[in-house]
Amino acid sequence: MRLRSLNLRHFRNVTLTRLEFSGRLVCFVGGNGQGKTNLLEAVGLLTALRSFRTPDNRLLLMHNQPAAALICELDHERVGTAKVSITLRRDGKEVWCDDTRVAKLADFIGRFPTVAFSSQDQQLVRGSPAGRRRWLDVAAAAMEPDYLRALLAYDKALEARNSLLKSEGASDAELEAFEVALAPAAADLIARRSAVIATLGAHLAKAYERIASGAERPALVYRPDFDEEPDAEALLARLAASRGRDRMFRTTVGGAHRDDFELTLGGRDAKDYGSEGQQRSLVLALKLAQAAWFHERSGVRPVLLADDVLGELDAARRREFWQAVDPESQVIATGTALPDATLGNWRIFRVADGEVSPEP
Amino acid sequence: MTPSFEKLQQALKQLPGIGYRSAERIALNLLVEKPARLPALVAALEEAAQSVRRCARCGNLAEGDAPCAVCADERRDAGVVCVVEQVPDLVAIERSGAFRGVYHVLHGKLSPINGVGPGDLNLATLLVRVESGEVRELILALSNDVEGEATCHYLTQHLPSANAVKVSRIGFGLPSGGGVLYADSVTLKSALDARRNYD
Ligand SMILES: [Zn+2]
Numbered sequence: 083m084r085l086r087s088l089n090l091r092h093f094r095n096v097t098l099t100r101l102e103f104s105g106r107l108v109c110f111v112g113g114n115g116q117g118k119t120n121l122l123e124a125v126g127l128l129t130a131l132r133s134f135r136t137p138d139n140r141l142l143l144m145h146n147q148p149a150a151a152l153i154c155e156l157d158h159e160r161v162g163t164a165k166v167s168i169t170l171r172r173d174g175k176e177v178w179c180d181d182t183r184v185a186k187l188a189d190f191i192g193r194f195p196t197v198a199f200s201s202q203d204q205q206l207v208r209g210s211p212a213g214r215r216r217w218l219d220v221a222a223a224a225m226e227p228d229y230l231r232a233l234l235a236y237d238k239a240l241e242a243r244n245s246l247l248k249s250e251g252a253s254d255a256e257l258e259a260f261e262v263a264l265a266p267a268a269a270d271l272i273a274r275r276s277a278v279i280a281t282l283g284a285h286l287a288k289a290y291e292r293i294a295s296g297a298e299r300p301a302l303v304y305r306p307d308f309d310e311e312p313d314a315e316a317l318l319a320r321l322a323a324s325r326g327r328d329r330m331f332r333t334t335v336g337g338a339h340r341d342d343f344e345l346t347l348g349g350r351d352a353k354d355y356g357s358e359g360q361q362r363s364l365v366l367a368l369k370l371a372q373a374a375w376f377h378e379r380s381g382v383r384p385v386l387l388a389d390d391v392l393g394e395l396d397a398a399r400r401r402e403f404w405q406a407v408d409p410e411s412q413v414i415a416t417g418t419a420l421p422d423a424t425l426g427n428w429r430i431f432r433v434a435d436g437e438v439s440p441e442p
Numbered sequence: 443m444t445p446s447f448e449k450l451q452q453a454l455k456q457l458p459g460i461g462y463r464s465a466e467r468i469a470l471n472l473l474v475e476k477p478a479r480l481p482a483l484v485a486a487l488e489e490a491a492q493s494v495r496r497c498a499r500c501g502n503l504a505e506g507d508a509p510c511a512v513c514a515d516e517r518r519d520a521g522v523v524c525v526v527e528q529v530p531d532l533v534a535i536e537r538s539g540a541f542r543g544v545y546h547v548l549h550g551k552l553s554p555i556n557g558v559g560p561g562d563l564n565l566a567t568l569l570v571r572v573e574s575g576e577v578r579e580l581i582l583a584l585s586n587d588v589e590g591e592a593t594c595h596y597l598t599q600h601l602p603s604a605n606a607v608k609v610s611r612i613g614f615g616l617p618s619g620g621g622v623l624y625a626d627s628v629t630l631k632s633a634l635d636a637r638r639n640y641d
Pocket of ligand 1: 497502509510512513
């Protein structure tokens with residue numbers, strides 16, 4: 083997939099802009115805080131209508147504006163050309179794909195894949211389980227409609243059970259009724275997470291080999307909160323057995339909503355044992371793995387959004403990164419300085435205070 | 443606008459699917475543009491309010507103390523009961539012409555998020571019907587989502603165990619997350635034909 087044009091209105095600090103791209107390599111150059119990342123963030127919305135920087139879409143609206151809008155024209159391996167328009171309002175969003183209004187997230191998510199590389203990525207190694215889980219869920223849901231369905235069914239059943247636990251008068255029979263819906267959804271979700279982590283882990287090993295020299299093999303290790311076979315019967319029994327405790331805490335304490343995964347190197351958790359450089363390489367490799375997986379699974383090459391992340395790497399690692407990137411993938415990068423001209427012909431845009439101008 | 447006009451507009455706005463603009467248009471139409479229609483509408487509202495009730499047996503719409511048209515129809519098999527969430531679901535199945543039994547309308551489904559518990563559903567009368575022995579088979583035609591599934595489970599757990607009632611659930615062909623109302627007649631017929639035993 084390649085982005086051909088980007089129109090933005092009232093998005094973060096961008097009042098109005100129309101940008102056209104012709105080639106494979108695009109770079110936004112400017113000082114910090116000028117709005118370079120905002121442009122990448124806008125493109126990143128194409129994947130799942132979520133920002134890679136914040137879970138709160140309201141933050142994407144320009145101050146004092148009722149709506150933000152973006153329109154993208156794309157070349158796409160599957161559908162030829164496409165025009166996607168997204169309008170974000172404080173209370174929701176409206177999405178059009180060519181001349182059809184998109185009614186459900188499931189009909190849109192993953193059709194226009196992007197993968198963002200940002201300095202926040204290190205949180206995937208060092209940060210909270212919730213952040214890792216959110217990343218995994220969005221990436222997997224974008225790739226597999228069945229994953230999204232499993233996730234939504236699980237969330238809905240969990241929300242219902244938690245509502246019952248919060249209300250005083252809920253009977254065991256009512257709890258049981260929703261546990262019967264929750265347990266198979268949980269089993270389904272756990273099995274899908276396990277499969278996704280295995281596939282992604284294989285891509286991770288390949289990508290890591292190309293960007294980091296060293297004997298230690300990386301792996302993704304699933305850490306499900308229910309550490310047993312994802313069997314609906316067992317999960318149902320477990321839910322029934324935790325009713326007393328869950329009533330006390332007024333919420334479902336354990337379950338797939340507490341799952342986590344670890345990035346390991348040579349069998350040891352990279353969070354505790356990896357060096358700073360190893361952690362950086364590991365998250366880069368994870369994102370490259372995500373892109374390779376997207377491509378393998380859907381036949382569509384994601385647009386790679388590189389947010390100044392390479393500025394933090396030393397020259398050798400940077401070179402290795404560029405060698406590992408799929409040479410057909412479009413790259414949209416940001417930086418405070420001009421990008422490496424040996425990589426190809428970059429289309430350069432200067433960004434200052436939300437104004438974007440193409441360099442002749 | 444006058445105070446009475448605004449009062450009417452406010453009342454109309456409470457109705458489902460009617461916003462401020464539509465309420466204004468309807469009020470103007472009734473009072474100013476076509477006032478001749480008004481007495482008939484008022485009479486119809488009053489009569490309906492007086493006479494339309496829930497059928498005491500099944501929860502469908504009925505008039506006065508009489509059973510609903512389905513329950514009153516002696517050609518229908520009273521031993522086979524199709525359980526639906528809402529009256530429009532019943533209407534949709536009737537329109538498909540695929541079903542010759544009778545109904546039971548729950549008037550909702552279990553939904554803790556919306557504060558709907560078993561006591562808010564038309565459930566007790568269904569259990570009475572089953573207990574009386576008149577029911578051979580229950581077909582659960584609830585929506586194919588988490589709340590529909592939970593309601594099916596709750597209901598089957600509360601059936602009197604002494605009566606052997608065959609319980610099945612439609613589902614085949616219904617879109618996941620979808621309800622009876624949004625399925626077309628052909629889909630509904632195949633969903634009824636392909637119902638599976640509920641256990
Ligand atoms: Zn009736």
